[in-house]
Amino acid sequence: MTTYYFSTLHGNDSSAGTHHDTPWSSLSQITGVSLQPGDAILLERGSDFTGQFLHLSGVAGTSDTPVIISEYGDPDLPLPRIDARGDGIWFENYGAPIGGAPHKYCGNVSTTLLLKDCSYIEISLLDIANSCEPTDGRPYNAIEAMDRTGIALIAQDGGTMRHVHIDRVHVHDVEGNVYNKHMANGGIYAIAHFPSDPDTVLTNIARFDDIRITHCTVQRTRRWGIAVGYTAYLNYIDHGERDAATSQWTNVFDYGDGRMDHETLQTYGATNVRIEENVVEDAGGDAITVMYCDTPYIRANVSRRAARDICDTVYTATQNDKVAAAIWPWRCKDALFEYNEAYDTLNADCGNGDGQAWDADFGDGTVYRYNYSSGNSGGTVMFCNEKAVNSQFYHNVAYHDHVGAIDIPRNPDAYVHHNVFILADDCEPLRTHRADGVARIEENIFVNDARMPYDYLWHPDGSDITWSRNRFQGFISKPDEEGNYERR
Structure with missing residues (x-):
């Protein structure tokens, strides 16, 4: 088990990086490292990694020895901050239409902390942002503005992505796209795509199990605050229609009478999802949403002033999806919401169809x-x-x-x-x-x-x-x- 240390206060990329006295200064140093169960990535308190990002793919700990991403150093100093500032760009592709108006399902995304096909990872005590360069060159509410995420969890080619726990993380000032609901666009977002190899869509199902987001503070993010579970497999869950000639999905669905069954969601959706004791403030759209989850548990969270951007003066490029509420489920079975608080969801009097x-x-x-x-x-x-x-x-x-x-x-x-x-x-x-x-x-x-x-x-x-x-x-x-x- 190896611990890798990073610091912008005392780090040097020529150092060994494996002792708190010899930390690296650039998060990119982890790119060439093959992380093993029980390894840790620790960032020194007081460090500011502005313009940097941390992307991990295919990393797996075990149930007894998860991979840790967290902090070290003087507890009186601020949490270590990572702000991608629009860097950390990757190409997101669900691999199929994903319902709605239709929703955008592929394109470039900037993410500060990206975990793709990673399991048994525990993240805590970080400060995550993805702010916008003043010279970005387009209005913040342009329909082509960059999709951005603070933390993105992406299941795609590794089957079930298990045991990702996010605790006591501050995610803020993620200046993403005002409109795109289901790209990796917001504070913390967990999404499942179809695998890259279309022949393995039903033999290597990308989904989530044991996702926990607890004790986090999420502020000033667009579009979402916290969202877990949106998936390309909605085409199977919702009985999507295919074109007879091309076999391509047509973005037409049959929801039947609305009833859902546990077996289908346990096969294609997310299981063991818990979102507890988080505070989400000033989300551009919805504060907390679980989607395509079997028996998710959403407890003791607080939403304040959700739907900040869902109004006639900001949401101007399209009328599609001009709706947002505070804390809610979409296409879940037996979702339980208890001891939550929701204050001042905005703009039902100014164009928000929900509120x-x-x-x-x-x-x-x-x-x-x-x-x-x-x-x-x-x-x-x-x-x-x-x-x-x-x-x-x-x-x-x-x-x-x-x-x-x-x-x-x-x-x-x-x-x-x-x-x-x-x-x-x-x-x-x-x-x-x-x-x-x-x-x-x-x-x-x-x-x-x-x-x-x-x-x-x-x-x-x-x-x-x-x-x-x-x-x-x-x-x-x-x-x-x-x-x-x-x-x-």
């Missing part, structure tokens, strides 16, 4: 419990469209979210119970203008915190709402909870 704290989106069995939200511009929770099924929202508290506490656009079965909603002046119990789904709303407390009581349309046109055993304060009317009502 909620929480969003059960196109998944099966999403549960939100014991969470707290406040000041979110688009409301508290959305159950997003027909393919979000078996979703529950219970034992949560919402204080002065805006627009609508409960948002059920075309949802088939939202179940909202045992929550407390303290409504701001401009907040409806239901987001009325798109309350065209089905919801069972039971044993909640709704407090109208406006100065004057107001009447409310409890059963908007197109909705199918069952109200039962709720408590209401500050309303002129309340729903007939026996079901004897007239739709208006």
